[in-house]
Amino acid sequence: MTTVDTRIFKTGSALDFVHFSGVEARPRLPRPRHTPKLRPPVPHTADLPLTSAAPAQLDPFAAWLLTHAGLHANAYRSAPLNRRLPAVLRRLRMHSPEAARKLLRANPELLPAALDALLIGVSSFFRDTKVFDYMRESGLRSLLQSRRGVSVMSAGVSNGCELYSVAMLLAEAGVLERSTLLGVDCRTDAIKQASEGRFQGSELAEMQQCLREQYFRLEGTSYRARTFLRHAIQWRCADLMTYIPPASDLILFRNVAIYLEDGFAAPVWDRLCSALTTGGFLLTGKAEKPPPGLPLQCVSPSVYRKKDVAS
Numbered sequence: 270m271t272t273v274d275t276r277i278f279k280t281g282s283a284l285d286f287v288h289f290s291g292v293e294a295r296p297r298l299p300r301p302r303h304t305p306k307l308r309p310p311v312p313h314t315a316d317l318p319l320t321s322a323a324p325a326q327l328d329p330f331a332a333w334l335l336t337h338a339g340l341h342a343n344a345y346r347s348a349p350l351n352r353r354l355p356a357v358l359r360r361l362r363m364h365s366p367e368a369a370r371k372l373l374r375a376n377p378e379l380l381p382a383a384l385d386a387l388l389i390g391v392s393s394f395f396r397d398t399k400v401f402d403y404m405r406e407s408g409l410r411s412l413l414q415s416r417r418g419v420s421v422m423s424a425g426v427s428n429g430c431e432l433y434s435v436a437m438l439l440a441e442a443g444v445l446e447r448s449t450l451l452g453v454d455c456r457t458d459a460i461k462q463a464s465e466g467r468f469q470g471s472e473l474a475e476m477q478q479c480l481r482e483q484y485f486r487l488e489g490t491s492y493r494a495r496t497f498l499r500h501a502i503q504w505r506c507a508d509l510m511t512y513i514p515p516a517s518d519l520i521l522f523r524n525v526a527i528y529l530e531d532g533f534a535a536p537v538w539d540r541l542c543s544a545l546t547t548g549g550f551l552l553t554g555k556a557e558k559p560p561p562g563l564p565l566q567c568v569s570p571s572v573y574r575k576k577d578v579a580s
């Protein structure tokens with residue numbers, strides 16, 4: 270079994286999948302003339318036949334792939350991952366899960382590519398503009414009232430777009446050199462790409478030209494984040510299910526929890542909230558909300574601030 274590589278790399282949704290199978294309306298039965306006194310015993314849920322309303326099962330090949338990549342197969346919602354199976358087969362150039370499994374057994378070095386195709390890594394610079402506007406105009410200013418720099422962590426950073434976006438905000442505020450930034454993801458390929466800081470022109474198309482020119486350099490047919498920006502960020506390949514995050518003033522946990530079963534996402538929220546310094550900010554995806562009971566106050570859509578637990 271391959272385990273998640275936890276080396277530190279230091280460089281020198283839309284929610285498109287929500288699938289509800291629906292519950293078919295039952296045909297109306299004629300009302301009984303009188304209520305029967307005895308009801309039949311309610312069958313134990315395990316005895317109930319699987320109907321179309323039962324939650325979909327994770328495809329056995331997807332479960333096998335996650336387990337062999339050192340991840341918890343039960344942690345993931347099945348519908349979005351099951352939809353990715355054709356993409357995994359295409360990436361491996363195989364026609365069936367059986368053939369793909371055989372290929373991966375013989376060539377375990379292909380596992381990262383297969384995992385890369387299975388886990389959704391969609392990201393973009395300044396994704397959800399309002400969240401970044403809030404941080405630029407209010408959040409960072411309030412953090413910097415009592416700090417010379419900020420510690421930032423992105424949990425599920427994918428190719429790094431969101432962390433480079435924060436790095437640009439910190440550079441604009443003149444505190445990048447005094448700040449620490451850490452990007453964590455379980456996909457080695459994503460972490461490698463993020464640490465290289467190479468992006469296609471299409472990925473930078475929405476970015477203001479002045480930011481693009483200041484923070485990126487055209488290298489051949491792609492853009493590369495400038496050295497000072499890359500050197501400001503550390504990258505780490507790790508599984509959020511077990512990772513203990515460092516103390517941070519700003520944590521981005523965006524568009525990851527939507528892919529996780531609530532029971533597995535809850536301890537991750539918990540650990541991230543514990544790592545957040547008092548007054549620190551936690552940013553979520555549009556469709557995500559931290560579970561109730563955590564000392565967090567929503568201060569703007571998708572922006573939460575850690576309350577002083579002592580008060």
Ligand SMILES: C[S@@+](CC[C@H](N)C(=O)[O-])C[C@H]1O[C@@H](n2cnc3c(N)ncnc32)[C@H](O)[C@@H]1O
Pocket residue numbers: 340388389390391392393396424425426427428431453454455456459507508509510522523524525554
């Ligand atoms: C949809 S992307 C979100 C990227 C970015 N946070 C954003 O919102 O633009 C979800 C990321 O979570 C990562 N991920 C999923 N499960 C993970 C786990 N158990 N540990 C670490 N990262 C995980 C995936 O590899 C993927 O890069």
